[in-house]
Amino acid sequence: MERHFDEELQSLHKDILRMGALAQEAIYKSVEALKNRDRTTAEEIIKGDSKIDHLEVDIDEKCIDLIARHQPLASDLRFITTGMKINTELERIADLAVDISQRVLELSDKPLLKPLIDIPKLSAIAQDMVRDAIDSFIKKDAGLAREVVLSDSEADKLRNYVQNELVNDYMAKDASTADRAVPLLLVARHLERVCDHATNIAEDVVYMVEAKVIKHHPESLQ
Amino acid sequence: MQKIEVKKLNLWYADFHALKDVDVSIGEKKITAVIGPSGCGKSTLLRVFNRMNDLIEGVRISGEVFIDAENILAAQADLVKLRKKVGMVFQRPNPFPLSIYENIIFGPRIHGFENRYELDRIVEKSLSSVLLWDELKDKLNKPALLLSLEQKQRLCIARLIAVKSDVLLMDEPCSTLDPQATARIEELMRELKNNYTIIIVTHNMQQAARVSDDAGFMLLGELVEFGRTDDVFTRPQDKRTEDYITGRYG
Numbered sequence: 001m002e003r004h005f006d007e008e009l010q011s012l013h014k015d016i017l018r019m020g021a022l023a024q025e026a027i028y029k030s031v032e033a034l035k036n037r038d039r040t041t042a043e044e045i046i047k048g049d050s051k052i053d054h055l056e057v058d059i060d061e062k063c064i065d066l067i068a069r070h071q072p073l074a075s076d077l078r079f080i081t082t083g084m085k086i087n088t089e090l091e092r093i094a095d096l097a098v099d100i101s102q103r104v105l106e107l108s109d110k111p112l113l114k115p116l117i118d119i120p121k122l123s124a125i126a127q128d129m130v131r132d133a134i135d136s137f138i139k140k141d142a143g144l145a146r147e148v149v150l151s152d153s154e155a156d157k158l159r160n161y162v163q164n165e166l167v168n169d170y171m172a173k174d175a176s177t178a179d180r181a182v183p184l185l186l187v188a189r190h191l192e193r194v195c196d197h198a199t200n201i202a203e204d205v206v207y208m209v210e211a212k213v214i215k216h217h218p219e220s221l222q
Numbered sequence: 223m224q225k226i227e228v229k230k231l232n233l234w235y236a237d238f239h240a241l242k243d244v245d246v247s248i249g250e251k252k253i254t255a256v257i258g259p260s261g262c263g264k265s266t267l268l269r270v271f272n273r274m275n276d277l278i279e280g281v282r283i284s285g286e287v288f289i290d291a292e293n294i295l296a297a298q299a300d301l302v303k304l305r306k307k308v309g310m311v312f313q314r315p316n317p318f319p320l321s322i323y324e325n326i327i328f329g330p331r332i333h334g335f336e337n338r339y340e341l342d343r344i345v346e347k348s349l350s351s352v353l354l355w356d357e358l359k360d361k362l363n364k365p366a367l368l369l370s371l372e373q374k375q376r377l378c379i380a381r382l383i384a385v386k387s388d389v390l391l392m393d394e395p396c397s398t399l400d401p402q403a404t405a406r407i408e409e410l411m412r413e414l415k416n417n418y419t420i421i422i423v424t425h426n427m428q429q430a431a432r433v434s435d436d437a438g439f440m441l442l443g444e445l446v447e448f449g450r451t452d453d454v455f456t457r458p459q460d461k462r463t464e465d466y467i468t469g470r471y472g
Contacts, residue, residue: 003469071427071428074456074457074458074468075468076468077455078456078457211457
């Protein structure tokens with residue numbers, strides 16, 4: 001039986017997808033700005049964040065309104081509560097794009113410390129994880145969501161590698177490199193946080209689809 | 223601990239098969255909600271527990287229903303004792319056209335209580351249990367029919383407490399009450415479950431979710447799903463339950 005409520009859920013679904021697209025775009029552009037040392041794009045990302053903030057508030061209000069008016073249960077309840085959580089994660093991903101953009105501004109007038117090799121790799125993982133997490137939400141695909149969760153360890157390893165390299169090979173040997181090494185170190189940290197948020201989205205998707213809590217239960221991924 | 227065990231229960235109203243192979247265990251001192259669309263058999267199931275269906279012509283029952291390990295469907299079951307133990311609250315409160323005091327002592331008198339001091343004590347205890355004593359202690363001789371709907375419903379629950387029922391069957395007990403009175407009756411149910419086993423039939427899904435510990439979903443005479451209320455309302459196992467509680471059934 002088709003319900004009017006379904007139309008409202010569809011509308012919420014579309015808003016979350018729009019939020020996902022904006023967050024993905026912000027991350028992609030911030031990493032491109034870093035690679036190209038592009039101040040203009042970095043400034044655009046910082047300026048454009050308020051649009052994402054507003055959408056986050058709109059989605060939250062829509063979710064609260066749906067809960068208040070329809071008192072949803074079962075899969076409807078799981079969809080709305082998951083939608084609210086994903087909304088927050090996406091807004092934080094967009095905030096991290098802003099953080100990366102600020103690092104781009106800090107680095108743009110300084111010579112590059114080293115060729116960027118591992119940070120683009122980490123950014124590729126982060127973007128794949130965000131894309132797959134959102135896809136798993138769209139397709140209600142708990143299998144894909146689990147794959148996203150599993151790939152987080154790779155991001156952690158790469159972040160540690162970048163960190164060790166910048167600290168041991170540069171800052172420890174020559175303290176004057178710190179003003180160029182620290183922003184890169186932070187970028188790696190920001191990207192790793194993006195991966196964490198993608199992981200959270202994926203864990204929420206598994207709950208939405210299967211009503212199983214896998215958060216903090218690594219054994220349930222097997 | 224289980225208070226009621228239902229095993230392979232079937233019930234027919236003449237040719238109509240109203241309950242089909244129902245198996246369920248109902249926990250002691252818990253609130254169990256039975257939900258389902260109209261005509262699914264939930265009130266019929268409720269009435270099995272104090273054999274109210276016996277009053278309907280053409281009813282046939284098979285299976286077993288144990289309350290405190292005693293098969294209440296057995297031929298030798300003592301119905302007076304059963305209906306004392308298992309009381310029922312109906313959709314519309316039905317106080318007798320007597321005083322508040324007389325309503326409460328009606329049951330105990332039938333069961334042989336005559337001592338005035340004892341009866342006074344029962345009245346105070348029963349009305350206190352439903353949080354009516356303070357409101358009504360000075361109006362005990364007033365007609366019960368003058369009470370508000372909510373007070374009447376509380377009085378009906380007090381009547382069951384007066385005869386020391388320990389299973390309370392509630393058939394849509396709040397359907398005629400406003401939201402505030404409903405909230406107060408639900409609060410009372412939570413209080414009562416410390417001492418009583420409560421089974422509530424309700425069409426109000428939110429009420430079932432709010433008030434019960436366990437919940438069962440019935441459809442076409444079948445108990446489709448039974449489990450912890452948290453599970454039934456957030457992660458139902460059967461698609462028919464999911465469809466019903468999300469309003470897709472129809």
